[in-house]
Amino acid sequence: MKKQILSSILMIAMATSLSAQKIPSVDLKTINGKIYNSSSITNKGKPIVISFWATWCKPCIKELSAFHDNYIDWQEETGVKIVAISTDDTRSMSRVAPFVNAKGWEFEVYCDPNGDFKRAMNVANVPHTFLIDGAGNIVWQHSGYVEGDEEVLYKKILELKK
């Protein structure tokens, strides 16, 4: 049985001409509680950064704070848009909007309380950051955050400009 599945997968892999992964279509919630489909995340042909985080995750907050410190410059240079996906569930979802506001973050923020988008993007742990090019292809991703990682991301964004 398992052999059958494996051989089927191999066959598909060979039969399909693969393309880069795009943003999957999943229902998210806006911080006001409205349904918002992930396929609506666009940036007029400019790059997009999607970062999975949670209010209880310290490295996530460090990462987004580092993005925040650079956001104005990055936007001027590359037109990049940053989208923060909160994986907080019902327990802490009501903290997201006041927390983001108090932090002064100007990112687009959506909530993924049951991990549907997280699963569709194959994220195992937060923080996890994706870079999407102007055509909507996922071109780079990174899991975890240590200080300085924002420079690596920015280099990748600049590479898209070329």
Added chain:
Amino acid sequence: MRRKLPTIAIAILLSYSGFSQEEGETRGQFSGNFQLDGQTYVKDSLSGAEEAPEDVLINAYGNLRYNYGKLTAGIRFEAYLNTLQGISKNYDGTGIPYKFFNYKNNELEFTVGNFYEQFGSGMALRSYEDKTLGIDNAFEGVLVKHNPYNGLYFKGLVGKQRLFFSQGPGIVRGVDGEFQLNEAFKLDSMETQITLGGSFVSKYQPDNNPLLKLPENVALFASRLNIQNGGFTLTSEYAYKVNDPSADNQNNYQPGQAIMTDMSYTVGSFGLVVGGKWLNNMSFRSDRNARQNDLLINYLPAISRNHTYSMAAMYPYATTLNGEAGVKGEIFYRFKRNTLLGGKYGTLVTLSYSRVNSIDTTNLPMFDSLRPHWNRYETKFLSVGKERYYEDLCLEVQKRLTSKLSSIFTAQYTAYNKQVLEGKDGMIEAFIFVGDLSYRIRPKHTLRAEIQFLETKQENGSWLAGTLEYTISPNWFIALIDQYNYGNPEGDKQLHYYMVRTGYTRGSNRIQIGYGRQSMGVICVGGVCRVVPASTGVNFSISSTF
């Protein structure tokens, strides 16, 4: 029949992938992830850590997803050879417990196979997975979502829930509707946004009890409301469950009720959250005999905050499903740059409070043969009992001191009624202080030092803990951790729990290895907890997303 599902899904995939070459536009995409966690176990008579007869235990899984236009299919292979200590031994073995295919267009979506779903806040229904807790109550069945008009959303599902590598005995049926008024009536420009919702969930399980007449179908109704205006948001949900005698409530025939309300307000750099929760007899499982985290249909999160520092999280609280009354409040405020308290970079201050009590109940006479359908006690809606279950007050200050140095300071009070919640050790009161400093030595090199202090006279007494972490972006980290239980009332248990850990990250690939002694503790995510036994040995993990 069940075993044929992946083959069918793959057959469909195959036929679709054939098209991709002809059309050329939409192409198939594969993606997935992989994670492996392992640990060796040696006996450590001091900490009480047990050895494993297998020497090394490994948990691993891999997800594979395939997307072609409106169609998605996926499988997950899981291996527990054997499962890590602290995760249920029922997981031992390997299998493909997760497989599905899904079709989605603008109006209609259906999923057959395994799926996760949440209605409203989850109070009526939530299936989810959390690998660190060993929780996975995915449904196997059918899920349909329909969006006939703008602002109107329907969901319906039927399925059985995952129980390790098998399924629970009960069948779960559920429907949910959500009505976004402003979208429906094209009032998007209106300042006030209103969403209404309602759920109906029912479970079926045959009655095999020779003594009692147990209800075979148990229904739960829930309704919810979300109002938003500018920075103000109110979210509330109420649920009512008909009689559901179970192992959780010792065959109590009383109906269950729950209400949960959160209100938040934010303006400028100020934010406020207040919330309240009351519930009675609300455990809802697809097997009335299930315990712990098995086969829960609904989700009732703890009202307390999810603390991240290890000492602050020493005494976590999980919802008491049989009844509790709780409140919470939290204030966020950022002192702006170039003010007295804000300094050069601004200062974020967070003050949070939560408290959970018992509900007020009056016991009814014990069971007798004349009263087979027994209510164990009486209670009034929203009544608050005298017993304190949990309380915490936490002040946190996040401040960047210089361009290279940033800091977080936390002071916390926690009270945890271990006597009532776990049946031993009385009421624990603890004071916790945390200082966390990060210093960027060079643009890519950072040294982080964390010091934590927990003061308590109860249970295992006081702790002093320190962490030193050195990171080199974007690839390396090394961390030294020591947690010293110097206040343990038993002298030979005043141990150092030390750990050294290093890891390498490149893109989305991570490899991590550590060695040390871990104390017995509790890991909690979202108010659901699992006990982690004491362990000593080498631990390692590998993860990747592709």
